[in-house]
Amino acid sequence: MAVDAGRFSLALSRRTKRRKLVNLLMQALATLAALGAVAVLALVIFSVARRGASALSWSFFTKTAATFGLSGGGVANALVGSLVIVACAAAMAVPVGIMIALYVSEFAPPRVADLARLVLDVLNGLPSIIIGIFVFGLLVVGSGQSGLKGSFALSIIMLPLVARATQEVLALVPGHLREGALALGASRWRTVLGVVLPTSLGGILTGTVLAVARAAGETAPLLFTSSIAANAVTWDPRQPLLTIPVDIFSLSESSLPADHARAWALALVLLTFILLTSLAARALLQRSRRRLEG
Amino acid sequence: MSARVSAVPQTQPLPSNRRLGDRLGDLGLYGLTAAATLAAAALLVAIAWQVFDTARPAISRFGFGFLIHQGWDVVHNRFAALDFIWGTAITSFVALLIAAPLSIAIGLYLSELAPRGVRWFVASLVELLAAIPSVVLGLWGILVLGPFVGKDLGPWLHRGLGFIPLFGGTPQNSGILVAVLVLTIMVVPITSSICRELFIGVPSELEDGALALGATRWEMVRGVVLPYTRTGVGAALVLGLGRAIGEAIAVTQVIGAGYGIHWSLFATGDTLASRIAGQYQGAATTIQIASLVYLAAILLVISLLVNLAAQVVVRRFSYERTGGG
Numbered sequence: 001m002a003v004d005a006g007r008f009s010l011a012l013s014r015r016t017k018r019r020k021l022v023n024l025l026m027q028a029l030a031t032l033a034a035l036g037a038v039a040v041l042a043l044v045i046f047s048v049a050r051r052g053a054s055a056l057s058w059s060f061f062t063k064t065a066a067t068f069g070l071s072g073g074g075v076a077n078a079l080v081g082s083l084v085i086v087a088c089a090a091a092m093a094v095p096v097g098i099m100i101a102l103y104v105s106e107f108a109p110p111r112v113a114d115l116a117r118l119v120l121d122v123l124n125g126l127p128s129i130i131i132g133i134f135v136f137g138l139l140v141v142g143s144g145q146s147g148l149k150g151s152f153a154l155s156i157i158m159l160p161l162v163a164r165a166t167q168e169v170l171a172l173v174p175g176h177l178r179e180g181a182l183a184l185g186a187s188r189w190r191t192v193l194g195v196v197l198p199t200s201l202g203g204i205l206t207g208t209v210l211a212v213a214r215a216a217g218e219t220a221p222l223l224f225t226s227s228i229a230a231n232a233v234t235w236d237p238r239q240p241l242l243t244i245p246v247d248i249f250s251l252s253e254s255s256l257p258a259d260h261a262r263a264w265a266l267a268l269v270l271l272t273f274i275l276l277t278s279l280a281a282r283a284l285l286q287r288s289r290r291r292l293e294g
Numbered sequence: 295m296s297a298r299v300s301a302v303p304q305t306q307p308l309p310s311n312r313r314l315g316d317r318l319g320d321l322g323l324y325g326l327t328a329a330a331t332l333a334a335a336a337l338l339v340a341i342a343w344q345v346f347d348t349a350r351p352a353i354s355r356f357g358f359g360f361l362i363h364q365g366w367d368v369v370h371n372r373f374a375a376l377d378f379i380w381g382t383a384i385t386s387f388v389a390l391l392i393a394a395p396l397s398i399a400i401g402l403y404l405s406e407l408a409p410r411g412v413r414w415f416v417a418s419l420v421e422l423l424a425a426i427p428s429v430v431l432g433l434w435g436i437l438v439l440g441p442f443v444g445k446d447l448g449p450w451l452h453r454g455l456g457f458i459p460l461f462g463g464t465p466q467n468s469g470i471l472v473a474v475l476v477l478t479i480m481v482v483p484i485t486s487s488i489c490r491e492l493f494i495g496v497p498s499e500l501e502d503g504a505l506a507l508g509a510t511r512w513e514m515v516r517g518v519v520l521p522y523t524r525t526g527v528g529a530a531l532v533l534g535l536g537r538a539i540g541e542a543i544a545v546t547q548v549i550g551a552g553y554g555i556h557w558s559l560f561a562t563g564d565t566l567a568s569r570i571a572g573q574y575q576g577a578a579t580t581i582q583i584a585s586l587v588y589l590a591a592i593l594l595v596i597s598l599l600v601n602l603a604a605q606v607v608v609r610r611f612s613y614e615r616t617g618g619g
Contacts, residue, residue: 030407033396034399038419040423041420041422041426044431051437096334103328116335122338122601123338125605126341126540126597127593129571131341133570133587133590134340134345137348188324189322189323190316216427217425217430219428219571220567223575248429249547252433252547264437267434270429271427275425278421278422
């Protein structure tokens with residue numbers, strides 16, 4: 001049989017070769033883009049770690065800033081301030097956030113639930129500096145700054161995060177648990193508080209941890225509400241407190257290399273805390289999701 | 295007959311105090327949770343009202359002319375917003391221009407290309423990038439990225455592309471370009487993780503169909519994945535834009551607090567948000583503070599519009615795709 005070899009050739013045509021080449025090129029570009037993002041993350045962490053580690057010492061954590069012109073000194077007041085302000089903010093935001101989530105997933109008619117979710121998402125999308133200006137106009141004008149006012153500003157940022165995370169986990173609670181409780185004669189509120197809420201405790205915890213991680217790194221809301229503070233360690237939230245992010249911000253605007261070194265060290269402390277908590281929250285979330293989805 | 299009936303146990307009515315307790319409990323929990331939700335909605339309204347109220351002295355003094363005039367004269371108390379509206383527009387749009395192809399590419403890598411074992415790991419790393427606080431990124435921007443842009447990247451771009459106005463002028467350690475790059479780093483993790491979720495949501499029958507017809511992976515992406523998710527990707531980018539417009543701290547640290555309307559990316563400038571953050575502690579007069587809050591009011595309106603638009607599109611998109619309509 002005389003087969004026309006040219007017509008049935010298995011070699012790739014020029015067009016196919018081009019298509020394969022374009023495909024390869026695009027795959028390479030996408031991979032490069034992902035690599036680039038990971039590289040930027042590594043670069044930032046690496047620079048912060050390299051420059052921050054040298055300034056870390058015991059006195060860095062236990063002393064307050066040295067008076068002008070002297071070297072040394074620490075950031076104890078900023079550490080305590082961040083701790084107090086974020087703890088107060090969490091105390092304000094978490095209960096309210098959980099209640100909003102309960103309303104959205106257990107009580108609200110679908111339309112109202114959609115609207116509430118929209119409100120939370122819009123609240124979450126507001127620039128944090130607007131929140132700062134809001135609390136400044138509402139509480140600070142006339143009466144001055146305080147740690148609690150800073151906490152209030154941070155709690156507005158945490159609220160949608162806690163509520164959304166909780167609500168997403170509540171939606172995963174299997175319907176038969178609710179129905180089982182109701183069929184046993186339990187009332188609505190006992191079903192919610194006794195069955196639904198405990199089942200989703202892991203998710204609520206995750207949302208809280210994520211919100212704390214976010215709030216711990218926020219600068220803009222605190223700039224207007226709790227930034228001009230005495231250089232001493234105070235645990236009293238009724239006074240203005242210095243926090244880690246605000247301290248980094250003002251140190252980074254300085255021109256002294258010693259201030260930059262302290263800013264790097266503070267950044268290392270903050271970054272370590274935030275990366276660890278975010279990672280932990282992510283792992284927790286995966287676990288509770290797997291458990292609920294079965 | 296009667297014996298049979300009595301075999302069925304009589305239902306016991308609940309003790310009346312238990313019924314009352316249940317009813318009160320139901321009502322209480324409902325009331326509390328509904329009140330919390332109402333409070334969140336009220337909070338949104340209160341934020342808008344309070345910002346405009348605090349800005350009132352500046353609004354009544356400068357009116358809408360504030361939006362179209364330039365300059366920030368502290369000595370004569372004459373303030374206007376156009377410089378900063380421009381700064382916000384150029385930084386966030388250029389950042390989005392860089393971030394858009396990057397985040398689509400990363401989304402595609404994470405949904406289509408990455409080997410299974412790596413997928414979750416890389417996705418987590420990209421999301422960790424979003425967790426870096428803006429003040430830390432700003433510190434890195436001012437001390438590491440800034441000098442790199444001023445000494446290496448800037449001159450290189452200027453030599454190659456200096457004929458384009460965007461790359462005219464002298465590169466410096468701080469300025470719009472550094473702000474753009476920092477904003478890009480902030481926007482990419484957000485938009486790329488939304489893109490990834492959108493791409494994963496594309497029905498695999500469609501993808502497999504395209505591949506079975508002989509399309510290469512890229513042709514499948516171009517012909518099926520991207521058209522299918524176009525609206526959602528657009529909304530994701532708008533959400534990223536909203537993030538870029540509102541970022542204050544990191545931009546304040548790297549943009550150099552300049553004035554004027556320049557096309558050059560090497561010039562210094564200021565955005566609405568960075569001007570507020572940068573000037574607040576030096577603000578002395580009532581009218582200066584009110585003007586800063588006026589800037590915040592403009593920022594609020596812009597970000598509300600941007601966010602609402604994106605949210606509505608995202609909602610409609612997921613509604614259609616889940617077969618709701």
